[in-house]
Amino acid sequence: MRLTEDDLARLLTDAADPRPEDLMTQQEIIGELEFAVGYDPRLYAVATSHPDPRIRLHAVHVREHLPRLAADPVTEVRLAAEHRIAENARLREPADLPSTHSHGFWWVLQQPLSRALIDQVLGDEQALYFVGPNPTTPPDVVEELMRHPSARVRQRLAGRADLTEGQLLRLAADADAGVRTAVSVHPGLTEAQRAGIDIDVTTMPGDEHYGTSARCHEPHGDNRPPPLEDARRWARSVNPLLRRRAARHPELPPASADPDLGVRVLTAIHNPAAPPELVLRSFLEHTGCGRGRLESHPRFPVDGLARFAGDKDPRVRRLVARDPQADPQVVDRLLGDPDPGVREAMASCPRLPVARILTLLDDPGLAEPAATNPALPIERVYQP
Numbered sequence: 001m002r003l004t005e006d007d008l009a010r011l012l013t014d015a016a017d018p019r020p021e022d023l024m025t026q027q028e029i030i031g032e033l034e035f036a037v038g039y040d041p042r043l044y045a046v047a048t049s050h051p052d053p054r055i056r057l058h059a060v061h062v063r064e065h066l067p068r069l070a071a072d073p074v075t076e077v078r079l080a081a082e083h084r085i086a087e088n089a090r091l092r093e094p095a096d097l098p099s100t101h102s103h104g105f106w107w108v109l110q111q112p113l114s115r116a117l118i119d120q121v122l123g124d125e126q127a128l129y130f131v132g133p134n135p136t137t138p139p140d141v142v143e144e145l146m147r148h149p150s151a152r153v154r155q156r157l158a159g160r161a162d163l164t165e166g167q168l169l170r171l172a173a174d175a176d177a178g179v180r181t182a183v184s185v186h187p188g189l190t191e192a193q194r195a196g197i198d199i200d201v202t203t204m205p206g207d208e209h210y211g212t213s214a215r216c217h218e219p220h221g222d223n224r225p226p227p228l229e230d231a232r233r234w235a236r237s238v239n240p241l242l243r244r245r246a247a248r249h250p251e252l253p254p255a256s257a258d259p260d261l262g263v264r265v266l267t268a269i270h271n272p273a274a275p276p277e278l279v280l281r282s283f284l285e286h287t288g289c290g291r292g293r294l295e296s297h298p299r300f301p302v303d304g305l306a307r308f309a310g311d312k313d314p315r316v317r318r319l320v321a322r323d324p325q326a327d328p329q330v331v332d333r334l335l336g337d338p339d340p341g342v343r344e345a346m347a348s349c350p351r352l353p354v355a356r357i358l359t360l361l362d363d364p365g366l367a368e369p370a371a372t373n374p375a376l377p378i379e380r381v382y383q384p
Contacts, residue, residue, distance in 0.1 A: 003037060008046045011037075016052050030058050041224060053077050060084045088112075091136070094120050101126060112136045125150050132156035142167075151176035158182035169193070178203040185241050195238045201262065204241060225249040225270065247271075254278060261285055269293045276301040284316060291315065306330055314339035321349035328353055340365070350375040 003011075015029040024032070030047075037043055047059040053074040059065050060080045066088075069081035091114040098105045109121070109130035118141055121127035131137055132145050133156050146167060148154055155178050157163070158171055163186065171183040172193065177200040183189075184197045225231065231249035234242040240260035247255055247266035255267045256278045268274045268282040269290055276299045283294040294300065305323040308316045309330050318341055320326050320334060326349065334346045335356075346352065347360050347369040354377060360370035370376070 003040070005042060005046050008037065008040070008043050009050060012043075012047055012050055012055050013052065016054050026054065027058065030055075063088065092117055097121075106130060110134065125153060128153045129156055133159050135160070135162070146170060151179055155179045155182045158186060161187075163188060172197045181241070184239055185245075191238055199239070199241070201240060201260075228252075265290060265294070268297065272298070274299060287313070287315075309334060314342050317342045318345040321345040321351075323351070326351045328356075332356055335360075335366070344369040348373050 011033055012030070015026060015033055017026075034043060044059045044062045044065060047055050048062075048065040048068055050056055053072070053076065056069060056072060056074070056077045057080055060069055060077070061084065066081050066085050069077055070085060072078045072081065089112060091112045092108050093114050094117050097108050097117060097120070105127075108117075109127055113131070113134055113136050115138065118131060118137060121131060122141070122144075128145065128148065128150075129152065131141070132153055137145075139162075142157060142160065142163075145153055145157055151174070154171065154174060154176065157167075158179065159182070163171070165188065168183060168186055168188050171179055172189070174180050174183075177198070180197050181199040181201065181203050184194055184199050189197075225248045226234070226245055228249060228251060231246040231252055234246035235252055235255065237243055237246075240258075240263060243255070243258060243260060243263045244266050246252060247258075247263050248270045250271050250273075252267075252271070254271050254274045255263050256275055258264055258267070261282075264278060265282045265286045268279045274297065279294055279297045279300050283291060283300070286294070302322045302324060304325075305319040306326040309320050311317050314337070317334065317337060317339070320330060328351050331346050331349050331351050332353070335343055335352075337343050337346070343366060347357075347363075347366040350373060352373065352375065354375055357370050357373050357376050360366045363370070
């Protein structure tokens with residue numbers, strides 16, 4: 001269940017006064033709260049307007065809220081925000097950079113950079129991973145990095161908003177597929193130019209990688225859908241990566257017929273009105289991450305799932321247990337499936353005969369799922 005802003009405000013209020021037995025500071029509690037709510041961006045929006053100035057102080061590290069906090073009526077909050085604004089704008093010098101590659105090293109390289117610091121790390125390929133997209137990197141350095149022998153460095157330039165048309169076209173024709181693919185979503189390109197780029201969607205991480213590999217990752221951090229206007233425009237793009245971004249918006253019409261599997265999968269995951277057949281098809285065709293989210297979709301169909309009893313994928317065979325019309329003999333046969341997940345699913349299937357459920361209560365491997373079977377007689381549930 002999604003927390004309301006009132007819920008978040010109450011949690012922040014509780015965090016303002018940690019109890020001695022908590023063994024955690026207020027800052028640590030708020031950090032844990034941030035993790036617990038899935039890094040919901042509303043948390044710090046609520047903190048910015050919280051009546052307790054101690055809570056407002058914790059929001060000064062979020063850039064988008066600094067203007068409001070800089071006008072806070074409480075001097076301590078206002079000065080903290082003004083200090084953070086000045087620090088955010090300060091050019092980092094060589095003395096600011098830790099001597100070893102570490103979290104602090106990478107953090108500095110994502111701040112405004114002086115020319116002296118940039119020149120110092122030009123020979124460090126790992127540092128250039130952050131220097132390339134840094135908006136304070138000067139044009140002549142960007143042009144130099146366009147010719148860098150590392151495709152990883154060139155790929156990082158693709159996200160820069162200030163690339164010239166010539167630079168965009170050079171990246172679009174790069175010898176490396178990852179570079180071409182990364183730049184193919186750049187807003188400075190026309191649809192005609194995108195259509196001419198030879199891309200490889202398997203080179204992209206996160207949401208953009210859905211439907212391409214079992215190695216993709218669940219999205220982290222800010223999970224807000226894109227603005228509706230952007231989503232509508234991207235949904236019409238020739239570029240499947242832009243259409244995948246659009247598919248995260250729950251208000252768009254379901255893209256059931258999109259030729260790209262990633263678009264269909266993300267549509268099924270994020271759209272509450274996704275047709276049941278799209279949800280099931282996405283589950284069957286996509287074997288990577290996100291499958292659990294498809295399986296728990298409220299419109300995941302149940303009728304006819306018994307037809308998958310012989311499927312080679314054990315995750316698909318487990319669906320038989322959901323079918324309200326599954327043949328009890330089929331369910332019983334799958335109790336001997338080589339996959340433990342399939343056996344456990346069948347042990348909890350209400351289509352299993354009661355006598356068979358009772359025998360499973362003595363099976364060390366299946367007693368627990370059998371005990372959760374809704375067809376188990378109530379008197380056995382409470383039997384000591």
